[in-house]
Amino acid sequence: MDGHLMPPGDHGEVTDATRQFLHYRYLNQSECYERRDGVKDSDMFRRVMDAMDIVGFTQAERAGIFDILAALMHIGNLSFEHDENSDRLGQSMGPGAGKSDLAPSCIWSRDAAATLMAVDATKLERALSVRRIRAGTDFVSMKLSAAQANNARDALAKALYGRLFDWMVKKINHFLRMDDSEKAKGGLHFIGILDIFGFEVFPKNSFEQLCINFANETLQQQFNDYVFKAEQREYESQGVDWKYIEFCDNQDCVNLISQRPTGILSLIDEECVMPKGSDTTLASKLYRACGSHPRFEASRIQRARGLFTIVHYAGHVEYSSDGFLEKNKDVLHQEAVDMLVYSTREDSFTRTLCEGLGGSRDRAKSSPRQRAQTSKNRGASVGLQFKEQLTTLLETLQSTNPHYVRCLKPNELCKAGIYERERVLNQLRCNGVMEAVRVARAGYPIRLPHDVFVARYFSLKRSKNPLLAKKQGTSFGLPDTDSDEGMAVISSEAKELLKELLDVIPKENDANPQGACERPDQGQFTTKCISVGIQMGFTKMFMKKPTYELLEEMRSQRLHRHMIKIFYAVLCVTARARYLKYLHAVKTFQIRFRYKKQQKLRRRRQIMMTRKRNAGKVQGFIRTVVQRKKFVCFLAVVRLLQCRFRYRRRMRAKRTEADKARKLANLKREQQMQAVTQYTESSTASSDSSPRSVTSHSNDIEGSGFSDVSSDYSDDMFTYNDNFPKHNLNTVDEQSSQLMPRASHRVSLRKSQSIDSITPMGGFRASQMHNTHGSQGQLVHTPGSRSRLPSRKSSFRNTRSSRAVALPRLDVIQHTSWVNDEDRFSCHICNKRFNMFKRKHHCRACGEVICNSCSLYHRIQSRSMRVCVSCVAFHSLDSPTSAGSTGFLRPGGGSAHSSNSSRKTSNGSAPDRNRSSTLSSGMWLNPWPEPPYPVDEEERLTVLRELNIRELGLSGKFNMYCEVAAKTMKCPIAYVSIIEDEEQLLVANIGMAHTTLPRELSFCAHTICQPSVLVVLDTKNDERFRENPMVKGDKGAVKIRYYAGATIFSRDGHALGTVAVLDTKPRREADQEHIGMLQHLSFLASEKMTQSTIQEDSDSEFL
Structure with a gap:
């Protein structure tokens, strides 16, 4: 029935959704478009999509799955119409020769299927309508008939759907796989659910229904073997008194279908191999081979129509042999395989599904054995493949512990709320449920080995277990079951335990009020065991369910009583342990409390003693402070009086020295002017005799003249800081003669150096040196006289080198001289602003506000004080006591302490003459190198x-x-x-x-x-x-x-x-x-x- 060729009006009034089903051949064959149970496909589709998300299907994989399904529906709409007699075997055809035999109405479906499969449309059509046959080294292309092309179409659809189904199963199994670590620990453990097809009986049953019903027969035979045969074999092997139960055994029906070489499936495969095999010859062969089998029936009318009947356990089913051979072959042509493997796009989902399908190129590269195996696998019939898969399933079931759930069909209409009693009863009979119920009633479902039975119910014995007291055997107190002796001991113990239980069970079970004999023989023992529902086998105990439940209840009650005793004992032990713990804690707390109390009293006595000692020290300190304050005030007054006296004495001495210096300066000025006048006259007189020498001497005189402004370049033009007193950095000569003004002294030194420089010209130096330098060291210019700057190499060098310079010592200033820290917002040294994390400090030497990083601690006056880095760098750290003893060098080899004695000497005394001679020597007296002077x-x-x-x-x-x-x-x-x-x-x-x-x-x-x-x-x-x-x-x-x-x-x-x-x-x-x-x-x-x-x-x- 081709629904896509039928007009919509032929189907009556249908909805738009239903009309879509009518366009696809694979969907409209059942003519059922709505589910009877009312479940909506849209809801099921959403559930399927959610399940695919959980399992791990990607978006691309889901799109590929739906593309393949859509392509299969379009492939089902393809239809071929060419004549079978138009082709001849051996007729050579080119790749594009001949007219297409595809129906014109299927062109759109062909293109859609090719697009979804990512393959060329022409290659798809050729793979379904043409077959290549190899003749020697050549290949001949042969067109397929319409029926063959349609079969090739269905084979391609089945192969694609099968590959898709297998890929999805593999994907799901990969998601549910076990870890390798669990596999390594033991065998593969799994829980599987097998959904049996169920019998299919239609008005016309073909090869598909035969395979499905064969699977049901095989699974029913496995059920019978597990439920009936294995059960009876178990009872017989254990020596249990058992009455054999008859059941419907379908092993002969299974043999009829699968037995080789006379089985139905074997005969079908044999006929498929025959060159001129057909469905008619197959039917004849089945009648001859299986006609005498009790499960096979075929009347004359059925033989004339190619029909036969098989008596299944569920009933009689009539099959038609029409189409058996073609459906059994169902082989995918090599052209279609090559098209799927090589003609699809490399990144397409179709190429992924068809990997390993076995193309012609791969076969050419493989070995002969591999090619033969591939040909065998591809040449296997559908029936053979189905039989092999069923055999694998049975092997899996036999390796597991199956549990059966029988599903019954309540009515033929598949509607809810309708129950047909006869239909359900017939299904129960056919499925063997009635026999299974009889086996369950007559059998003993509870089976325990002897050692487990003894270990589980020995607590019900009235006497103690002697084996358990001796602590021999396994963890249950029983001997090892591997040896025969151990098994014998366990069996005897189990029998003794069962004898005691037989006396206990009737007392609580009203089903058997009679008591057992005190020493029953074997027959009476067996009879009593059967009456209470227990039988003893060679290695196992067989119990009915009521008896097992009664023993379990008795065991629970006995364990409950023992548990109560154990619970009380544990409570006692726990309470005693808690009591001992609390007792120990109370004693420890009492000891700690007494210890703390004594410690507190001892500490209080120590505090009182310490306070008394400290009070005595404070009193003595206060008295000391009071007396020291009085002494300091008295000492300050004495020092003040001494200072005022010394100051007045010094001022009087300064005024006296100033008068003397003024007089000596006037006298020296007159003497120098006379010397200059005499030198000028002598130079003029000798100029006529030696002009060159006169010129030379004149140049030297000009070069050694004095500057007119040097005398007035005094120190009073600058304001000096008291923290770095200027007189501390003067030369040693200036410290020894502090009454001389600094500027005039500098001019006198330069004058002395300049006069020394002209000494070789005449006798001026010897006669004028001592007259020029007096005690005051001051030079006064007469009006009209002209002074010149000294030369670089004579005057400046000698003046500089005649001084020994030292840094002043670091001393402490008064607190009142400190700079107010509120006026300073940044450090005086690093100029960084103060904040809450940067404290202010005062330098004890200069009084400036500094930060912590710019200050150091040094000992000044035998005390560690904070000073800035600038004061440390520009001062000497000698203490006042050490400075007086060490001092620094002065010209002439004397020390700084000889300045007082030099002041007291007269103008013409020896010290002044020695000093004059040393100053004129030009020696550098400092330990570091002399600094250079600019050329200009x-x-x-x-x-x-x-x-x-x-x-x-x-x-x-x-x-x-x-x-x-x-x-x-x-x-x-x-x-x-x-x-x-x-x-x-x-x-x-x-x-x-x-x-x-x-x-x-x-x-x-x-x-x-x-x-x-x-x-x-x-x-x-x-x-x-x-x-x-x-x-x-x-x-x-x-x-x-x-x-x-x-x-x-x-x-x-x-x-x-x-x-x-x-x-x-x-x-x-x-x-x-x-x-x-x-x-x-x-x-x-x-x-x-x-x-x-x-x-x-x-x-x-x-x-």
């Missing part, structure tokens, strides 16, 4: 005199440069300075409490002698600064370890000062970006500094 030192100093240095120091123009340099270079100390002839003046600084430094100690004295930036990564590794007091210190002292400075130049290119940074930590390498920033700051400072000039009133006052 004279011009540089001239430019410096034009600057308004006081304005530079008070304007604050350079403070920003110091902050930028300190933050960029990450150094705690930064400053902008001016290098004078003897001092370094700090115009602006960060991290220092000082405004001046001696030029001998300054690092910047080396910086101004080179145009580039000077960077010293570690001053201790540099020979120029290794012995510098700012670098070398005592153990634990923090000194300067890193220096970087850039020169500040004037517009004419003279070095004026530096922009420099200092750090107390050395560095490994120099950052070029930081050096560039420092160079840039020096350029900006040069522009700012050259804008400030000295005022005119200052110049006039100096002149």
